[in-house]
Amino acid sequence: MKIQDQRGIIQSYVRIDSLGEEAYAEFKKLDAGDIIGVEGPLFVTKTGEVTVRAERYELVSKSLRPLPEKFQGLKDQEQRIRQRHLDLIMNLESRERFFNRSKIISGIRRFLEERDYLEVETPVFQNIAGGAAARPFLTKHNALDREFVLRISLELYLKRLLVGGFDRVFEIGRNFRNEGISRRHNPEFTMLELYQAYSDYRGMMELIQSLIRYLVKDVLKKTEITMPNGEVIDFLGEWKEAKYKDLVCEKVEDPNWFELSKDAKLSKARELGLEAQEDWEDYEVSNEIFGKLIEPNLIQPTFVTHLPKELCPLAKITIDDSSTIDVFELCIGGMEIAPAYSEQNDPDMQREMFEKQAGEETQNIDEDFLETLEYGMPPAGGLGMGIDRIVMLLTEADTIRDVILYPQLRS
């Protein structure tokens, strides 16, 4: 008989002569899935397996429903999610992955606390969904008789705390984006954001590299990760760094790409097999090339720097190139794992960037945030990392559904 608990399986050997007739008769009524206690001396069988010789046993809880088949396990995706308890009982790999998720998150906390970061919690219900450009979920507070949005990022409240004098803050929290569901997207997902005063995106580079190496090496005791498609990611080697524009120019084989007219860019993009739309902005064409043709091929850890300023209104403009911002996008395994910026702390510049963006997209301007900046925000580096994605990467999962216990399904 095999007994399984939270961390593993052990064998028990049950004989009528060591257990007694009455208890043995009870034992014979056991079903797979019953919860029992067994007491007795350990011995090693001739095949070398450590085994408990049952001298006493007790039924703790009865299982009334049959478990899935023991050898094939539970494969049906829908049941694995809707009845996650069965998945966790039957599929060791799944259970292991959630243990690792927990270890990764506590590892992040430990790492940041050692660097004097303060963990904080900020509101989920917000007036304006800021810090990103996703559609929010709406909800209503009855007593106040007013609408709220669920947050789509943690950014703006954490920056207010920088103004308040907390120099190193982080939050690990749920964000909600009213967008499609895919292998890499769940409507509610867990995000780490951190801000460090008197640092910048270069400082964040050192931090994220140290953090991820710590998670791989010290928390998970690995040196490399094999992705579901077989590619091996080496975390301990040198991490590459490349400028966004250089990558795009290299891909389109044209050093003057960014001087081309929008039409020329459009036709080249189509030549490369992309569905470029007429009404796109200039930078959107380039970004389509980056997103579709470059990012998926950045397997080894790569910092992509000097992104076009249109891509993020919350970062500082590069001093010697007004078309780019002081940011990086850390790409690993073809996924965007962590973006980081030198944070914009000039309230006038920030307003200008917001207004420019509000002209193009439908984005409300968070006046409270701008007013807060006017009190003086220290220069800072900030970083965000999708927890689900980093867990996917580090636990070699090929879908976000395997790292979220109860991901969203229809109905």
Place this chain on the structure above:
RNA sequence: GGGCCGAUAGCUCAAUUGGUUAGAGCAGUUGCCUUUUAAGCAAUUGGUUCGGGGUUCGAUUCCCCGUCGGCCUACCA
């Protein structure tokens, strides 16, 4: 939101071109066996073939609608 594919016993899977009573392994039940690495042997129970409609002498099989799932795609600076 769009496209393609799928749903058969508690679980993992079969079922010929549309043809009799939809099968197997595991689980369950009954009996035997007792150091087995998916424990063994024998017998046995178990089906609204996802739901609804249609075509047909006849539908798991073909068609339509719905539900749910998978993959791709779109939105996600």
